[in-house]
Amino acid sequence: MEKSLNWREFVITRLVKASGYSAILFVALIFFFLVREGIPTFAETSLSSLLSIRWYPIEDHFGILPLITGSLVVTIGAGLVAVPLGLGTAVYISEIAPRWMREILKPLVELLGGLPSVVLGFLGILLLSPFLRVFLNLPTGLTALTGSLLLGGIAVPTVVSVAEDALDAVPRSYREGAWALGATRWQTIWRVTFPAARSGVLTAVMLGVGRAIGETMTVMMVTGNAPVLAVKLGSLFSPVRTMTATIAAEMGEVAGGSTHYHVLFFIGMVLFLISLGVNIAASSVVFRTKKRAERILS
Amino acid sequence: MKRFVLSLLAIFVFLFSTACSPASSSEGAASNSSANYIENKGSDTIVNLALAWAEKYQAEHPEVRISVTGGGSGTGIASLINKTVDIANASRQIKDEELSEAKSNGVDPVEHIIARDAIAVIVNPENPVSQLTLKQISDIYSGKISNWSEVGGDDRPIVRLSRETNSGTHVYFLETVLRLGSKEDKTLFSMDTLLLPSSEGIVAEVRQNPNAIGYDGLGYVPKDLKMIAIAKEAGGAYVLPSIATVNDKTYPIARDLYMYTNGEPTGIIKTYLDWILSSEAQQIVADLGFVPVSPDSSS
Numbered sequence: 001m002e003k004s005l006n007w008r009e010f011v012i013t014r015l016v017k018a019s020g021y022s023a024i025l026f027v028a029l030i031f032f033f034l035v036r037e038g039i040p041t042f043a044e045t046s047l048s049s050l051l052s053i054r055w056y057p058i059e060d061h062f063g064i065l066p067l068i069t070g071s072l073v074v075t076i077g078a079g080l081v082a083v084p085l086g087l088g089t090a091v092y093i094s095e096i097a098p099r100w101m102r103e104i105l106k107p108l109v110e111l112l113g114g115l116p117s118v119v120l121g122f123l124g125i126l127l128l129s130p131f132l133r134v135f136l137n138l139p140t141g142l143t144a145l146t147g148s149l150l151l152g153g154i155a156v157p158t159v160v161s162v163a164e165d166a167l168d169a170v171p172r173s174y175r176e177g178a179w180a181l182g183a184t185r186w187q188t189i190w191r192v193t194f195p196a197a198r199s200g201v202l203t204a205v206m207l208g209v210g211r212a213i214g215e216t217m218t219v220m221m222v223t224g225n226a227p228v229l230a231v232k233l234g235s236l237f238s239p240v241r242t243m244t245a246t247i248a249a250e251m252g253e254v255a256g257g258s259t260h261y262h263v264l265f266f267i268g269m270v271l272f273l274i275s276l277g278v279n280i281a282a283s284s285v286v287f288r289t290k291k292r293a294e295r296i297l298s
Numbered sequence: 299m300k301r302f303v304l305s306l307l308a309i310f311v312f313l314f315s316t317a318c319s320p321a322s323s324s325e326g327a328a329s330n331s332s333a334n335y336i337e338n339k340g341s342d343t344i345v346n347l348a349l350a351w352a353e354k355y356q357a358e359h360p361e362v363r364i365s366v367t368g369g370g371s372g373t374g375i376a377s378l379i380n381k382t383v384d385i386a387n388a389s390r391q392i393k394d395e396e397l398s399e400a401k402s403n404g405v406d407p408v409e410h411i412i413a414r415d416a417i418a419v420i421v422n423p424e425n426p427v428s429q430l431t432l433k434q435i436s437d438i439y440s441g442k443i444s445n446w447s448e449v450g451g452d453d454r455p456i457v458r459l460s461r462e463t464n465s466g467t468h469v470y471f472l473e474t475v476l477r478l479g480s481k482e483d484k485t486l487f488s489m490d491t492l493l494l495p496s497s498e499g500i501v502a503e504v505r506q507n508p509n510a511i512g513y514d515g516l517g518y519v520p521k522d523l524k525m526i527a528i529a530k531e532a533g534g535a536y537v538l539p540s541i542a543t544v545n546d547k548t549y550p551i552a553r554d555l556y557m558y559t560n561g562e563p564t565g566i567i568k569t570y571l572d573w574i575l576s577s578e579a580q581q582i583v584a585d586l587g588f589v590p591v592s593p594d595s596s597s
Contacts, residue, residue: 056486058372058463066489125499130506139455139509142492221499224492225462239492249495253372253464255379255399 034272038265045259050266055227055241057250057260064267066227070240071271073230074147074219078212081152083205086159090204093160094167095189106164113157121221124150129222136237142224144240150218155208162207166200167193206282210275213244220245243267334566336364340374340387341466342497343415343515344555348387350582351574362566371466378558379403384567386558389415389466389515407558412574414589416516416539417471417551419526420501422508427451429527429536432550436476438511441488446509458491459500459512468493470553471513516540517587544589555588 041050045062052063093105128149129141136145170193178188194201224239227246247264254261338348345368352364374386379400392400392407400407419435421427427450430438437443439458447453461468477483494500497518504510504523516539519525527536530550543549563571573579580590 054486054489056463058469059484059486061486125502129503133507140457140492140503140507142494142503220495225494226490226492228490239490241493249462249493250464252369253376255376255396258399 031269031272034265034269038262038267038269041259041262041266044262050263053229055246057263060259062259062263063227064243064263064270066229067241067243067246067267068270069230069235070144070223070227071213071242071244071274073144073235073240074151074223074242075209075213077144077148077236078151078155079205079209081148082155082159082208082212085152086156086204086208087163087201089156089160090163090167090201091189091194094164095193096185109157109160112153113161115154117154117215117218118221120150120154121218124218124222138237140224140239142222142239144223144230144236144238147219147223147240147242148236150222151212151215154215154218155212158211159204159208162204163197163201166197166204169200170196202282202285206278209278213271213275213278216242216244216248220248225249243271334362336362336385336567336570337383338364338385338387338557339367339369339377339383341371341389341555342368343371343389343465343467343518344387344413344557346517347413347555347583347586347588350586351579354579354582355570355573362570364570370462370464371469372464375407375558378407378560379405381405381560384559385571388556388558389553390469391556392558406561408560408562410557410559410571411554411591412557412571413555413580413583414544414591415553415555416544416549416589417467417475417513417553418516418519418539419511419513419528419551420504420519420523421511421526422504422506423522423524424508425451425524427526428524429529431529431532431534432475432478433532435526435528436478436485439471439476439487439491440485441490452508454509456511457503457507457509458488459503459510460487460491460493461497461500461514462493462495467513467515471551474551474553475513515588519587541584541589552589554591 045060049062050064052061053065054061054063055066089105089109093102093109097105124146125142129143129146131141132138132143132146133141174192174196175188178192183192219242223242223245225241225245226239227241228235228238230236230238230240247267250260251264254264338352345366348366352366356362356364371388371390374383374388375392375396377383378386379396381403386407391409397407419430425446427446430449434443434449438449438456439460443449444456445453446456460471463469472487473479476485476487492503494503497514500512500514501518501520501523504512525538527538528550529536535548537543537548537550539549539552544552557571557574559567559571562568575591583590
């Protein structure tokens with residue numbers, strides 16, 4: 001009896017460990033594949049060609065700077081929309097809303113998260129972009145702003161779910177302690193609950209931004225896909241071309257092994273590295289915070 | 299627990315065993331003549347036409363199955379080079395680089411002209427401009443002209459719409475309109491040209507944006523959009539696109555539509571291609587807004 005229990009323990013422990021490591025393995029394999037297909041870019045085009053500002057692959061112009069700036073503009077815009085809206089909604093749902101309201105709002109937000117991105121892109125073309133063109137008097141409604149608004153809408157449910165769980169997990173004693181000291185509701189939320197849930201909230205923001213930077217279909221339909229270098233403030237109100245839309249639109253036509261093919265994988269590598277960078281930065285902050293908190297509590 | 303694990307195991311074994319049953323036909327499109335299956339892929343301009351043909355042909359010959367997909371002329375030709383399709387649809391001719399790539403892969407693309415198409419340049423119905431010369435359109439799209447007032451319209455910025463770079467329509471427009479047919483010219487589209495992923499996107503934007511100008515195949519332009527009459531040179535006659543003006547060559551932006559096969563076609567592919575050049579199939583061409591090609595003028 002003892003022996004069979006130990007044997008089962010052994011197997012289950014090893015299986016769970018393998019699943020955990022396999023996640024790292026899959027990410028490493030994906031990165032390895034991207035690198036293997038993307039590295040020949042450096043042999044076939046020069047670095048100065050890659051850093052030029054014209055992206056026109058069928059005539060061998062492989063400047064990826066417009067694509068990078070396009071993705072960054074749309075993602076930053078989406079972050080500016082999703083973070084305040086998402087965190088505000090999360091705070092409202094977990095701290096302020098009465099119980100009956102919370103039961104309605106949480107499922108509704110999850111429902112918004114389930115909306116396919118293609119549907120949002122479609123609504124963007126038909127409703128949002130004409131509205132923005134008229135409202136802001138722009139030449140065209142297919143701009144980075146339209147993409148940012150829609151991406152913010154897509155990222156909000158992610159941010160709300162995770163942040164709301166993080167805020168909920170803060171022990172009630174923290175809030176009670178603050179109230180006992182005479183803090184108002186807002187002071188409690190802003191100075192006690194929020195900082196206590198900081199790691200969870202940061203995770204929520206990171207997940208939301210990660211969702212936004214990887215979004216393909218919506219941006220392909222509403223940002224206009226014009227490979228313009230997006231560095232001025234006005235670029236938010238002009239069409240841009242993101243890295244994801246470029247890969248999606250052009251991967252079908254490339255002949256395997258051609259320079260264009262390698263450059264597209266190189267763009268995939270850049271996208272991967274940007275996401276990795278964001279994740280590493282966020283998790284380093286999270287772990288640093290934990291260590292300090294552990295020191296204080298012990 | 300043990301019964302649960304055993305039943306789970308049984309389910310997996312069952313699922314795997316169904317996968318082992320003999321597959322009916324699709325063991326790689328290279329072996330096309332063994333099964334009565336034709337794979338047809340490529341130009342989004344041709345895809346509706348190809349679908350209509352496939353449906354009509356399959357209704358009359360139920361033993362043949364034809365699959366049609368889009369993806370752009372570039373995609374179709376790339377698939378032909380990779381030997382994954384039998385017929386590649388293209389709204390532009392195969393490029394020299396693609397031809398050499400095909401040769402190095404052991405593929406010999408043979409060209410068949412199956413219809414003709416006109417490229418219509420469309421603007422919003424509110425736009426007062428209704429005629430332009432080819433040079434003016436070239437200057438608009440290359441960025442030299444940026445305001446409608448420079449071509450006789452209102453004081454509005456011009457928003458240029460185009461298909462994506464993998465589209466044969468895009469490449470044809472680049473060579474014939476932007477570069478005015480000259481091979482040495484290296485003019486490119488203006489950097490702020492919007493590259494929309496579908497014809498529907500172009501139509502939707504032109505329909506509601508008075509600043510927009512776009513282009514697409516004649517078969518994809520709905521009747522309520524305003525087409526521009528185009529003159530080859532300043533002072534020439536301004537011509538609207540139609541079957542008549544394409545066939546008598548007065549409309550300057552007309553092109554042939556192609557289907558490419560690997561080598562001369564044989565068997566069911568040959569029968570299908572012969573049927574496509576018959577009057578019955580060419581009537582479908584006319585119904586869909588393209589221009590029929592008669593069997594003896596296919597050069």
